[in-house]
Amino acid sequence: MSIEAVKADKAASQENWEPKILVFACNWCTYAGADLAGLSRLQYPPNVRILRVPCSGRVNPQFVIRAFQKGIDGVLVAGCHPGDCHYATGNYFTRRRYLVMQRLLEFMGMDPARFQARWISGSEGPKFQQVVTQLTQDIKALGPNRKLRDME
Amino acid sequence: MNQHTVKMRELARELLSSGQVSLVLGWEKGNLWYKSPPVFISRVEDVEKLIFDEFCHNNLAKYLMDLVHHSGKIAVFVKGCDSRAINRLLQDNQIKREKLYIIGVPCPGLKDPDDAVGKKQGAEVKNSAKCATCSYPNPVVYDALLWETVPVNTTKAPVEELIAKLDSMTPDERYAYWTEQFSRCIRCFACRNVCPACNCRECCFDQAEPDWLGKANNLSENQFMQMTRAMHVAGRCIECGECERVCPMNIPLMAINKKVARDIAELFGECAAGLDLEKRPPLGHFDLNDPEKFM
Amino acid sequence: MKTIVKSRLAELLQTMAQDFRVLVPVKSETVSQFVPWQEGLTVNLEGNTVLPPKDIFFPQTEKMYKFKVKGSSVDIEEFAEDVQKQVIFGIRSCDMQSIDCLDKVFLTKGYEDTFYKTKRDKTLLVALACTKPQDTCFCESLGLNPLEASGADIQVYDLGDALGFVAKTPEGEELLAKYASLFTEVNAVPQKVEGFNLKAEVAGIPEKLAKMFDHPIWDEVSQKCLGCGACAYLCPTCHCFDISGNVKADQGYKFRCWDCCMFSEYTRMAGGHNPRPSKKERVRNRFMHKLYYFQERYGQLLCTGCGRCIAKCPVGMDITAIIEKIKEAEV
Numbered sequence: 001m002s003i004e005a006v007k008a009d010k011a012a013s014q015e016n017w018e019p020k021i022l023v024f025a026c027n028w029c030t031y032a033g034a035d036l037a038g039l040s041r042l043q044y045p046p047n048v049r050i051l052r053v054p055c056s057g058r059v060n061p062q063f064v065i066r067a068f069q070k071g072i073d074g075v076l077v078a079g080c081h082p083g084d085c086h087y088a089t090g091n092y093f094t095r096r097r098y099l100v101m102q103r104l105l106e107f108m109g110m111d112p113a114r115f116q117a118r119w120i121s122g123s124e125g126p127k128f129q130q131v132v133t134q135l136t137q138d139i140k141a142l143g144p145n146r147k148l149r150d151m152e
Numbered sequence: 153m154n155q156h157t158v159k160m161r162e163l164a165r166e167l168l169s170s171g172q173v174s175l176v177l178g179w180e181k182g183n184l185w186y187k188s189p190p191v192f193i194s195r196v197e198d199v200e201k202l203i204f205d206e207f208c209h210n211n212l213a214k215y216l217m218d219l220v221h222h223s224g225k226i227a228v229f230v231k232g233c234d235s236r237a238i239n240r241l242l243q244d245n246q247i248k249r250e251k252l253y254i255i256g257v258p259c260p261g262l263k264d265p266d267d268a269v270g271k272k273q274g275a276e277v278k279n280s281a282k283c284a285t286c287s288y289p290n291p292v293v294y295d296a297l298l299w300e301t302v303p304v305n306t307t308k309a310p311v312e313e314l315i316a317k318l319d320s321m322t323p324d325e326r327y328a329y330w331t332e333q334f335s336r337c338i339r340c341f342a343c344r345n346v347c348p349a350c351n352c353r354e355c356c357f358d359q360a361e362p363d364w365l366g367k368a369n370n371l372s373e374n375q376f377m378q379m380t381r382a383m384h385v386a387g388r389c390i391e392c393g394e395c396e397r398v399c400p401m402n403i404p405l406m407a408i409n410k411k412v413a414r415d416i417a418e419l420f421g422e423c424a425a426g427l428d429l430e431k432r433p434p435l436g437h438f439d440l441n442d443p444e445k446f447m
Numbered sequence: 448m449k450t451i452v453k454s455r456l457a458e459l460l461q462t463m464a465q466d467f468r469v470l471v472p473v474k475s476e477t478v479s480q481f482v483p484w485q486e487g488l489t490v491n492l493e494g495n496t497v498l499p500p501k502d503i504f505f506p507q508t509e510k511m512y513k514f515k516v517k518g519s520s521v522d523i524e525e526f527a528e529d530v531q532k533q534v535i536f537g538i539r540s541c542d543m544q545s546i547d548c549l550d551k552v553f554l555t556k557g558y559e560d561t562f563y564k565t566k567r568d569k570t571l572l573v574a575l576a577c578t579k580p581q582d583t584c585f586c587e588s589l590g591l592n593p594l595e596a597s598g599a600d601i602q603v604y605d606l607g608d609a610l611g612f613v614a615k616t617p618e619g620e621e622l623l624a625k626y627a628s629l630f631t632e633v634n635a636v637p638q639k640v641e642g643f644n645l646k647a648e649v650a651g652i653p654e655k656l657a658k659m660f661d662h663p664i665w666d667e668v669s670q671k672c673l674g675c676g677a678c679a680y681l682c683p684t685c686h687c688f689d690i691s692g693n694v695k696a697d698q699g700y701k702f703r704c705w706d707c708c709m710f711s712e713y714t715r716m717a718g719g720h721n722p723r724p725s726k727k728e729r730v731r732n733r734f735m736h737k738l739y740y741f742q743e744r745y746g747q748l749l750c751t752g753c754g755r756c757i758a759k760c761p762v763g764m765d766i767t768a769i770i771e772k773i774k775e776a777e778v
Contacts, residue, residue: 061383062356062364062376069372082440092438096420099445100386100435103415107318107408108379109327147327150372152693182765183645184582189763190671210762214673218726269582269758270494336478338498338507341710342675346761358712367691367704368508398761400497400677402477 019073019139021048023132024059025120026079028086032122033078042129045136048076055079056117057090061101064115069150074114074139076132081119091119110147113138156204156257159298160229163255165199167227173253174224177215179208186268186277190215204229206263209280211392213237214348216247225251229298231259233392235291236426237348240390243429246351256291258302259283282393282406284309292427314407315414334374336401343395343405349385349425356380378408386412387434390426419443448604448611449623449630453492456610459629460484460536466625467571468533470503472496481535492605494581495539495753499683501549503535504566505705507680511562511690513700526700530565534622537575537603541586541753543596545683546572551745552686562703571618574599575610578638583754585645585767591752593640604637611635645757647767648774649738649748655773656739660731664776668769669730671762676707678733678756678764684749687713708732734769 025031031052037044053059056079064075077098085091098117106112116135120128160178167173180191180201188207192215193199211234219226230238238254241247261283268277283289290301318326341357344350357365357377364380366373389409396406416423416434420442423434451459461484463469469484474491480498482488515522538546546567553563574596577584586593595602600619604611612630614620623630679685689706693699706713709730714723723729741749750766757765 062380065376065379069376082444089438092440092442093435095442095444096435096438097383099419099443100412100415101383104379104382104386104408104412106323107326107411108330108375109323109325111323148372148375150370152368152370152372182763183768184757184763184765187763189765192667192670215671218670338680340676340680340707342673342677342761345673345675354711358710360712360715366693367689367706368693368702369704370508394761398675398677398759400478400681400759 017144019047019136019144020071021074021076021132021136021139022067022072023048023050023076023078024053024056024063025050026056026058026086026091027052027054029080029084029122030056030078030118030120030128033120033124033128036122036125037128038125040125042125044129044132047136047139048132055085055087055090056094057085057087057097059094061097064101065148068110068114068145068148071149073142073145074135075116076135077117078120078128078131079117081121084121108148111142113142114145153203154205156299157202160202160204160255160257161199163296163298164193164202164227165196167253168193168196168199172225173227175219175222175226176202177212177226177228178202179204179210179212179229181205185273186263186265186271204257206260206277207265207268209262209265209394209397211237211346211348211394213241214346216241216252217351220247222251225253227253227255229255229257230291230294231257232286232288232290232292233259233390235293236288236390236424237392239293239426239429240348240388240433241351243426243433244351253296254291254294256294256297258291258297258299259286259289260302261286261289261305280393280397281310282397285311285391285410287424288427293429311404311406311410314404315411318407318411330375331371333403334378335371337369337374337378337403338401339369339374339377340400342398342400343403344381346394346398347385348390348392349388350381378403378405382408382412385409387416387423387436388425389413391424448613448633448635449627450606450609450611450633450635451630452609455629456490457486457488459626460490461486462626462629463534463536466532468531470500470533470535472537481538484536490537492537492575493579495541495577495584495755497681497755497759499545499681499753499755500535500538500542501545501683501686503533504546504549504563504570505553505686505688508702508704509562511701511703513698515698528562528565530569532569532571533566534571534573536573538572538596538599539575539577539753540591540593540596541584541751542683543572543574543598544586544589544591544751545753547598548684548741548745548747548749548751549686551747555745571600571622572596572598573601573603573612573619573622575603576605576637577640578605579641580643581754581758582644583757584752585643585647585754586752587640587643588645588647588767589649589748589750589752594637604635606635606637609633609635611637645754645767647752647770649770652770652773653739653742653748655776655778656735657743658778659773659776660735662776662778664772665727665731668734668772669725669727672709672726672730672764673762674709674711674726674729675761676709677759677761679707679709680705681755681759683751683753683755684737708736734766734773737766738770738773 553560577593
């Protein structure tokens with residue numbers, strides 16, 4: 001077993017292991033949606049770290065790979081619904097890019113469920129709650145990510 | 153001397169002596185019989201250096217980016233794959249069509265120089281793996297076509313078998329396979345530098361700020377580099393197979409590129425890069441009705 | 448001469464591996480390189496490795512020291528390196544010469560590189576004579592003897608079915624004496640070396656290059672270079688490195704890693720100025736360093752004629768052809 005696997009196993013065996021989930025939230029919709037979830041006192045798992053980006057189209061594939069390298073167990077890219085993009089078309093490009101990216105991750109041996117994309121608008125606080133809760137449960141079931149990790 | 157070479161020299165001589173072009177990009181013969189490196193010809197008397205044989209692997213379109221400020225017109229010999237690179241560079245506004253005289257050379261499929269190492273000239277040499285899946289041996293853009301077009305071969309190439317084999321593996325087996333491949337990478341960047349899809353003014357891997365790619369050679373950084381490259385050339389890769397040919401560590405890079413190209417075709421319809429100047433690269437535009445599998 | 452039949456080579460290596468870390472040339476489907484001996488490996492006695500042995504002494508990435516910030520001071524700790532005594536078996540004359548070049552860089556002129564020295568000092572070199580040069584070999588033109596490597600502790604000769612061992616240093620003699628029971632004493636004459644495909648005349652080249660910094664030849668030579676690092680990373684003598692760090696919060700470590708003068712960021716300075724802005728300057732530097740600067744500083748060329756760069760250059764750059772061009776150039 002590689003050092004990588006040993007370390008990850010150790011992490012998994014720790015009862016208090018909690019997944020780290022990174023959410024790239026678009027400033028105009030999903031970030032507002034997350035804000036609304038908070039304002040409405042909706043409970044959602046504290047495993048998510050929200051990183052605000054101007055548009056889901058801003059999310060570079062390298063951000064996603066880096067996240068996995070640096071210890072994230074699941075990544076969510078979330079933005080405005082098709083047709084609602086603040087920049088008119090940014091999310092359509094996101095859609096194409098990440099359909100391809102998810103398949104590439106799968107081809108490299110990653111579990112594609114660790115990488116998700118969703119449309120969450122500014123009024124969809126409950127949807128934000130539901131998506132991140134579901135994602136957290138899914139990632140918990142998958143266990144800690146051992147792949148692409150930077151173990152240095 | 154073969155007939156192809158004779159025709160090449162004839163046309164090159166005519167173009168240079170009439171002043172239609174001031175530079176010809178072609179291939180020559182060096183010290184090794186199984187290598188035909190690129191040559192830059194600007195004087196009529198050097199036309200005799202030009203050759204065409206089964207080892208003319210280099211995609212000369214890549215050099216056009218070095219020559220954007222060249223005064224005068226440039227003649228460039230292109231095989232099928234190379235011609236797709238020309239279209240790609242034209243689409244990306246890297247080169248100007250009016251500065252080019254494109255000479256199409258229908259390509260019969262090339263030989264593998266690695267297999268020729270140690271053999272005597274004229275010995276039996278394997279076909280190059282990269283040419284086995286070629287669907288476009290005939291140039292798609294040219295001002296002159298030097299000889300008759302060749303039939304398209306439809307055999308199943310080793311790379312297709314490799315992709316099928318990988319697809320049938322479990323994720324962990326697949327990860328282990330790529331781990332083994334990427335851990336060999338010495339980060340010489342030959343794959344990037346030979347690639348006509350890699351035409352950024354400054355590559356993100358060369359940037360110091362932000363420091364996208366760490367300088368340490370370890371598995372994680374190598375994975376980062378190769379996956380980034382796969383995404384960056386997605387939809388722009390013309391499948392010339394040069395990256396895999398030049399990799400000194402023999403990493404099967406075309407398995408990744410072919411797989412991504414196939415995924416894109418499945419998701420967004422057929423859109424092979426560099427065939428149609430009017431058709432934008434698949435990740436450079438969108439359709440309102442694109443699939444929403446995991447949104 | 449002490450000889451051992453080739454079929455018993457594995458036995459010798461296995462016995463040696465009990466006392467040393469033994470590195471042998473191995474060819475796999477994908478690459479050939481020096482790897483630590485393990486039972487079951489097949490030693491490749493044909494041709495040279497694709498990867499040179501330089502990374503045994505000078506790894507591509509090498510950690511130097513770790514640090515931790517404590518208040519206003521920094522704790523610095525070196526990485527304890529456990530270097531075993533090692534034997535490199537089957538190293539060719541060209542690569543032996545490259546180790547001589549590296550020794551000059553890392554151990555002379557008043558500075559000793561400890562990272563290099565710790566590994567180098569504990570290494571015994573068992574050279575293997577070449578009888579069949581590869582298509583891209585030209586070591587003979589550079590004054591090397593493919594049958595007789597300078598600096599080796601033991602020279603091994605290919606005798607057809609057997610290998611003959613001759614000690615060249617007291618350490619080598621000691622090593623052979625240690626495993627004497629495995630050898631048979633035979634009167635044998637080493638095979639002769641076959642002809643070379645490539646040749647290069649280097650006489651007068653360094654002197655000529657001294658006057659060729661601004662020569663138009665570099666425009667021509669650099670034209671087809673793609674600026675990748677395959678040549679430098681496969682070169683047994685290229686030794687440039689960069690120092691970089693990995694920092695997490697208040698702690699981290701420094702490491703050094705190979706660098707290559709063909710890359711644009713190699714000479715890029717803070718602020719963005721680059722004194723070697725295009726591939727012309729970079730290619731010029733590469734060949735000047737190999738054929739002139741190194742000669743001027745250390746009295747020998749920084750090329751050993753191994754031919755790896757010729758074999759693997761994506762665009763077929765050929766140092767022998769470039770030497771020829773320099774020779775013919777009008778100054």
